Amino acid sequence: MSSPTLKVGIVGLGRLGQRHAINLAQRVPNAKVVAACSPVPAELDWAASTLGIATGYADYDALLAHPGLDAVFLVTPTSLHADQIIAALRAGKHVFCEKPLSLDLADCLKVEAEAARHPQLTIMIGFVRRFDASYHDAQQKIAQGLIGKPYLVRSQTCDQNDPSGAFMRFAPTSGGIFLDCSVHDIDLARWLLGNPVPKRVYASGTNAIHTGLQAFGDVDNGLATVEFSDGSMASFMASRTMAHGHETLTEVFGTGGRLAVGSNPRLNRVEISDAHGVRNECTPDFYARFADAFLIEAQEFTDAALGRRTLSLTLHDATEATRIGLAMTQAMREARPVEF
Ligand code: NAI
Known part of the structure; x- marks a missing residue:
């Protein structure tokens, strides 16, 4: 029997997003990047030509509707994090999101409240150290x-x-x-x-x-x-x-x-x-x-979303x-x- 695979959508392919995309696509055995999302066409072209991620979306809601998607990896500008996390949770997706959770305390608490409604979903904020x-x-x-x-x-x-x-x-x-x-x-x-x-x-x-x-x-x-x-x-x-x-x-x-x-x-x-x-x-x-730590972080998120481990890092830590x-x-x- 083949081991389960987490089908991930990478969101944001800038300075750090490309690094995460390479790790997820090539170095995390139980993850498969099935789609990418960015408003910049050249970034989607990069994902297709470099990593073979054939499906690219300019629109985040369209990515969330990608058939069979299990999780999103958010490497977007900080101002977008809270809304994108909430939308992903409501769509039933596990979420990895880069730090910081938000620049606004009320938004952090909103994300915590939404997460509490989806205890079956894994959510991790990338405190890589x-x-x-x-x-x-x-x-x-x-x-x-x-x-x-x-x-x-x-x-x-x-x-x-x-x-x-x-x-x-x-x-x-x-x-x-x-x-x-x-x-x-x-x-x-x-x-x-x-x-x-x-x-x-x-x-x-x-x-x-x-x-x-x-x-x-x-x-x-x-x-x-x-x-x-x-x-x-x-x-x-x-x-x-x-x-x-x-x-x-x-x-x-x-x-x-x-x-x-x-x-x-x-x-x-x-x-x-x-x-x-x-x-x-x-x-x-x-x-x-921190290159090694970024890889371990992605592996641990994937294992947690697949139900193989629990995370010590909580959403409240990020708040x-x-x-x-x-x-x-x-x-x-x-x-x-x-x-x-
Ligand atoms: P960047 O500006 O290089 O990349 C942002 C990416 O988001 C770009 O690909 C852009 O096209 C995309 N984007 C913008 N609007 C979007 C939308 N509506 N939907 C989907 N994609 C969208 O920024 P960088 O440096 O990669 O940072 C991204 C996040 O990573 C930030 O939150 C930052 O704080 C965090 N970061 C974390 C580090 C760490 O040590 N853990 C180090 C560097 C950044």
Whole structure:
């Protein structure tokens, strides 16, 4: 008997959508991409010619009506996530959706309410770092008590500077650096600290290079501190101006020790000794750092939708990440602490 297959529609074939499409089509054994959806004809052509996805839809509702479709993989602009998730659930489809769930807390809660009406459907928001082998190991070690009681997470997402400023096209809709980048660190902090309840947030930021971000109330470097009601804390940095590459670093301090993931953001194990000293090359971008995790994420979503595993990551975790990210953004813009 052949093993069951999840028939997936990929929605959004931009910067990240193409990566997900390649993984689903070529590297997730129990998934089959049966259709693609994008308003851009060239992207549908790419899916057909590169991956053999013959059926393309410009219209999302038409994709949802594709015969036999089991699940959608949403890699669309964040502003579309909530409505697209709700439409998929109402059409009886399992849903994977990229982070963040939404930039609007009321929309997050609407999605949670709709999901509660469809308990048989799997829904996963793509907090990819939870599927990274090193973060997974760190979380297991903390749960086993290796560092005692964890009380402080210090975590950063720092992107290499793009002198062309191409990322500026996302500035009007990204929600700002905390919701776009730190949302990953927020999710990690909650996970590694055992889901504490946020109490108060402080935040500030600066524009070191990309001063045009100011027009959108955004910064190219941001700092935030979150206090939780159980006394634990988290401190976040996000940057778009690193000279050396992409650096994601997380430290967890416990009463009996400290764990760090990513202290050396090296590209690989090659060590170069030359006139500059002894050094490694750095991961250039988030995908180089988390490529394996993106694949594991897609495999785990597929297995969960096929009923072969349960997910530890919940929709409520995604709501909480948005809630904390919004408070950080407000604290920075209003230059004052924000209470929950
Ligand atoms: P992008 O702008 O490169 O791609 C967006 C895609 O959505 C394009 O293919 C566009 O044609 C398509 N699209 C637009 N309107 C649509 C509609 N109505 N129906 C169907 N498709 C539509 O954006 P990118 O960078 O790929 O980001 C997409 C999402 O992925 C965002 O939510 C972003 O936050 C998230 N993301 C997550 C990352 C992670 O580390 N997990 C990293 C980068 C992005």
